[in-house]
Amino acid sequence: xxxxxxxxxxxxxxxxxxxxxxxVMLASTLRKELKKLGIEVTHTPVNQIPGDADIVICHxxxxxxxxxxxxxxxxxxxxxxxxxxxxxxxxxxxxxGGTVHA
Amino acid sequence: MLEPAAVRLDAVATGRDDxxxxxxxxxxxxxxxxxxxxxxxxxxxxSISTYVGxxxxxxxxxxxxxxxxxxxxxxxxxFPDGVxxxxxxxxxxxxxxxxxxxxxxxxxSLARILMDPAQAKxxxxxxxxxxxxxxxxxxxxxxxx
Numbered sequence: 001x002x003x004x005x006x007x008x009x010x011x012x013x014x015x016x017x018x019x020x021x022x023x024v025m026l027a028s029t030l031r032k033e034l035k036k037l038g039i040e041v042t043h044t045p046v047n048q049i050p051g052d053a054d055i056v057i058c059h060x061x062x063x064x065x066x067x068x069x070x071x072x073x074x075x076x077x078x079x080x081x082x083x084x085x086x087x088x089x090x091x092x093x094x095x096x097g098g099t100v101h102a
Numbered sequence: 103m104l105e106p107a108a109v110r111l112d113a114v115a116t117g118r119d120d121x122x123x124x125x126x127x128x129x130x131x132x133x134x135x136x137x138x139x140x141x142x143x144x145x146x147x148x149s150i151s152t153y154v155g156x157x158x159x160x161x162x163x164x165x166x167x168x169x170x171x172x173x174x175x176x177x178x179x180x181f182p183d184g185v186x187x188x189x190x191x192x193x194x195x196x197x198x199x200x201x202x203x204x205x206x207x208x209x210x211s212l213a214r215i216l217m218d219p220a221q222a223k224x225x226x227x228x229x230x231x232x233x234x235x236x237x238x239x240x241x242x243x244x245x246x247x
Binding site: 016017018020021022024025026028029045047059061062080081082083 | 146149150152153154155160161162163164165167168198200205206209210212213216217
């Protein structure tokens with residue numbers, strides 16, 4: 001899958017190595033931003049991405065592992081844990097009801 | 103989660119790995135981990151930096167390292183002179199040991215603090231361990247902004 005409409009997004013997964021640190025912080029920030037839109041945001045280790053995830057967000061250093069672990073998902077890699085342009089763009093696109101591209 | 107015994111406000115480190123070891127030692131001191139967890143924290147840092155901005159890093163172990171975690175806990179170690187962290191200057195290290203979700207509330211608070219430069223400055227500069235714990239007190243995730 002290479003793109004998804006905002007209305008079809010129900011679950012976003014933030015993946016990191018242990019699901020212990022950075023992904024937790026990013027997920028908590030996103031959860032607050034997207035709660036009103038009814039989108040569930042969770043965090044998991046990169047090798048345990050759930051099948052019902054619509055979008056996977058992970059650090060660029062983990063993108064390859066995420067692509068192997070969840071090959072059919074739209075993957076948004078980021079570099080900075082807070083305020084990354086890719087994540088900011090994702091939120092803006094979802095809030096405006098646009099199409100999210102991998 | 104974050105106990106006074108795991109808060110150190112006046113630490114000095116020779117570099118990133120030394121700073122991580124000190125965060126690990128603080129977790130060890132409160133009985134949250136086995137000592138092998140500290141190596142897993144350093145290993146994790148070598149793969150991807152845990153620098154999160156505003157002079158703060160959140161070192162933690164790898165997925166395999168979770169087996170060395172006895173209970174969820176955090177440590178707070180401040181380096182007033184700063185530590186070179188792959189080109190970033192880090193003054194606050196928050197060490198994480200987690201096998202469950204006990205630390206999520208505090209990390210949510212941290213995310214909120216880091217997005218407010220004034221609060222981030224307070225976190226970097228306060229000399230009061232209780233104030234640190236209070237500042238990082240968990241906020242309910244359902245709380246409306």
